[in-house]
Amino acid sequence: MDLQTLKATCTEIRKDIIYMLSKSGSGHPGGSLSIVEILEALYGYKMNVDPADPKKADRDRFVLSKGHACPALYATLANNGFFGKEHYDGLRQLGGILQGHPDQHKCPGIDANTGSLGHGVSVATGMALGLKHQGSKAHVYTLLGDGESQEGMVWEALMAAAHYHLDNLTIMWDWNGLQIDGRNEDVMSLGDFPAKLRAFGLDLLVVEDGNDLSQVIKALDTPVTPGMPRGILFKTVKGKGVSFMEGDAGWHGKTPNAEQTAQALKELEG
Amino acid sequence: MSEKKATRVGYGEALVELGKVNDKVIVLDADLSKSTMTTYFSKAFPERFYNCGIAEANMVTMAAGMASTGLIPFCSTFAVFASRCYEQIRNGVCYPRLNVKLAYTHAGISVGEDGATHQAIEDIAIMRALPGMTILAPCDAEEAKRAVFAAAEMEGPVYLRLARLATPVFSEGMPFEIGKANILREGTDVAIITCGLMVEASMNAAELLAKEGISAAVINMHTIKPLDEAIVKAYAAKMPLVTVEEHSIIGGLGDAVAAVVAENGGKLKKIGINDCFGQSGKPDALLDYYGLTPEKVSASIKAYLK
Numbered sequence: 413m414d415l416q417t418l419k420a421t422c423t424e425i426r427k428d429i430i431y432m433l434s435k436s437g438s439g440h441p442g443g444s445l446s447i448v449e450i451l452e453a454l455y456g457y458k459m460n461v462d463p464a465d466p467k468k469a470d471r472d473r474f475v476l477s478k479g480h481a482c483p484a485l486y487a488t489l490a491n492n493g494f495f496g497k498e499h500y501d502g503l504r505q506l507g508g509i510l511q512g513h514p515d516q517h518k519c520p521g522i523d524a525n526t527g528s529l530g531h532g533v534s535v536a537t538g539m540a541l542g543l544k545h546q547g548s549k550a551h552v553y554t555l556l557g558d559g560e561s562q563e564g565m566v567w568e569a570l571m572a573a574a575h576y577h578l579d580n581l582t583i584m585w586d587w588n589g590l591q592i593d594g595r596n597e598d599v600m601s602l603g604d605f606p607a608k609l610r611a612f613g614l615d616l617l618v619v620e621d622g623n624d625l626s627q628v629i630k631a632l633d634t635p636v637t638p639g640m641p642r643g644i645l646f647k648t649v650k651g652k653g654v655s656f657m658e659g660d661a662g663w664h665g666k667t668p669n670a671e672q673t674a675q676a677l678k679e680l681e682g
Numbered sequence: 683m684s685e686k687k688a689t690r691v692g693y694g695e696a697l698v699e700l701g702k703v704n705d706k707v708i709v710l711d712a713d714l715s716k717s718t719m720t721t722y723f724s725k726a727f728p729e730r731f732y733n734c735g736i737a738e739a740n741m742v743t744m745a746a747g748m749a750s751t752g753l754i755p756f757c758s759t760f761a762v763f764a765s766r767c768y769e770q771i772r773n774g775v776c777y778p779r780l781n782v783k784l785a786y787t788h789a790g791i792s793v794g795e796d797g798a799t800h801q802a803i804e805d806i807a808i809m810r811a812l813p814g815m816t817i818l819a820p821c822d823a824e825e826a827k828r829a830v831f832a833a834a835e836m837e838g839p840v841y842l843r844l845a846r847l848a849t850p851v852f853s854e855g856m857p858f859e860i861g862k863a864n865i866l867r868e869g870t871d872v873a874i875i876t877c878g879l880m881v882e883a884s885m886n887a888a889e890l891l892a893k894e895g896i897s898a899a900v901i902n903m904h905t906i907k908p909l910d911e912a913i914v915k916a917y918a919a920k921m922p923l924v925t926v927e928e929h930s931i932i933g934g935l936g937d938a939v940a941a942v943v944a945e946n947g948g949k950l951k952k953i954g955i956n957d958c959f960g961q962s963g964k965p966d967a968l969l970d971y972y973g974l975t976p977e978k979v980s981a982s983i984k985a986y987l988k
Contacts, residue, residue, distance in 0.1 A: 469752070515778075516750075517778070517779070523750070525773065525774075525777050528769060531743050531773065534739070534740045534743030534746075534770075534774070535744075535746055535747040535750075535774065537740075537747060538743065538745060538748040538750070539747040539750060539751055541744065541747070541748055542747060542750070542751030542752070543751050545708065546753070548751075565743070565770075568735075568737035568739060569740045569743075571737070572735070572740055572744060575735075
């Protein structure tokens with residue numbers, strides 16, 4: 413693994429996210445920019461996937477439970493060879509493969525239709541259970557938002573993941589502290605979030621900087637405890653990499669204008 | 683006609699038979715296996731049965747995840763929870779076109795004593811609205827078995843509507859093809875189109891009508907979606923139609939038939955639950971109260987034809 417190459421790809425992914433969202437004029441930059449290192453660590457390093465055979469049976473799976481952050485996933489898939497960047501211009505456009513929220517039948521490399529918050533952990537738990545049932549060694553990863561964890565179904569799924577001892581499942585959080593209406597703390601407090609997750613039976617890691625590739629990779633490489641689902645809380649910065657978007661809930665679902673796009677790309681190019 | 687058996691029991695038995703010949707079949711339940719009769723499967727194939735606890739939303743979506751790995755999950759709970767997890771069924775199962783079979787029992791008012799909270803009268807309506815959903819409502823335990831095998835045979839989501847109440851088994855030897863209705867009785871004055879437990883009631887109603895000189899055809903529309911429109915059109919061209927269902931008159935079999943009649947011509951009366959919730963009572967008392975016994979159905983049809 414070459415950390416410098418992965419880092420360079422993360423910069424490309426961020427530029428592609430800004431390009432796509434600016435072009436479409438609709439979509440979610442904040443929560444896309446915060447998860448870039450996590451996604452590139454998965455697709456560029458950790459996961460057993462093959463862009464030439466995106467549906468191969470024994471592949472590792474990834475479920476982007478926070479489906480609105482799909483520009484990050486699309487850019488990661490494109491930069492890892494799943495499809496050409498010419499599709500970027502079709503983001504959220506009629507007939508495009510890059511739907512507003514991911515569609516497994518339209519876009520190569522997408523393992524689950526997501527976007528309705530709270531579903532992803534259940535889907536991933538089902539996948540992990542189904543793969544285990546069939547003796548597969550494949551691993552399933554899912555990534556959700558902190559705000560999303562206000563959905564009760566998330567906790568139903570966590571119970572099931574622990575109950576069925578799914579050590580082939582890694583449940584990850586983009587813990588940036590913000591959601592559409594503001595801070596988690598103000599909208600609906602998650603309380604002692606790590607304690608809650610541990611109480612639900614996760615073998616939990618907390619990563620202090622989820623936008624630091626080496627920390628992300630270290631967490632993903634930490635061996636699982638047999639019989640326990642792995643949880644990883646990645647502390648991240650919403651809007652990471654674009655100064656005026658960082659830590660501002662206002663950039664959850666708003667796209668940059670021409671001037672802002674130019675500035676964002678300039679910052680990313682360094 | 684002597685044996686009485688609930689369609690949920692036919693379902694439970696069929697799952698075991700299916701499990702023997704198809705190792706991709708797995709079963710999920712939400713702490714109701716002794717009521718939905720998936721308990722037969724859990725005993726026969728404990729390693730292929732997954733209890734999800736009292737958490738229906740997770741069960742449905744987990745089944746979707748399992749289906750995406752190539753398994754054929756049958757998911758069971760009470761039909762009233764079709765609405766509880768509707769969005770999971772919509773976005774988790776139907777939109778990605780996953781091979782999940784939702785076999786929900788305790789549909790209709792014949793649930794009885796548990797009352798309105800547990801009597802699904804709108805499940806067909808909401809399932810009909812979902813693109814790609816197939817809806818089967820078998821008339822007896824034997825037809826339930828055929829429906830289970832047909833559901834497993836086809837690729838894609840299926841909603842199987844099953845009942846709690848033990849009712850006569852009379853469908854031996856009948857064919858079962860998804861989307862193709864069975865004509866159980868020919869007639870010339872009126873055609874009764876029906877499904878589920880109301881098939882037997884309609885056959886008996888036709889018998890009562892015959893005694894009064896009214897010749898009624900009876901059509902078992904076991905598949906509500908995709909509807910056998912050809913048979914509806916054919917009968918609508920010849921005689922007035924009556925639909926009979928243990929479901930709200932809004933959005934169910936009656937409205938599915940009404941849409942065909944509205945576009946192609948014909949006359950139709952819908953018999954069902956008249957836009958109200960059920961209540962507690964013995965199943966037979968409830969069926970009588972809501973006008974779904976052979977006597978009440980035949981009286982309604984007679985009044986309609988006047």
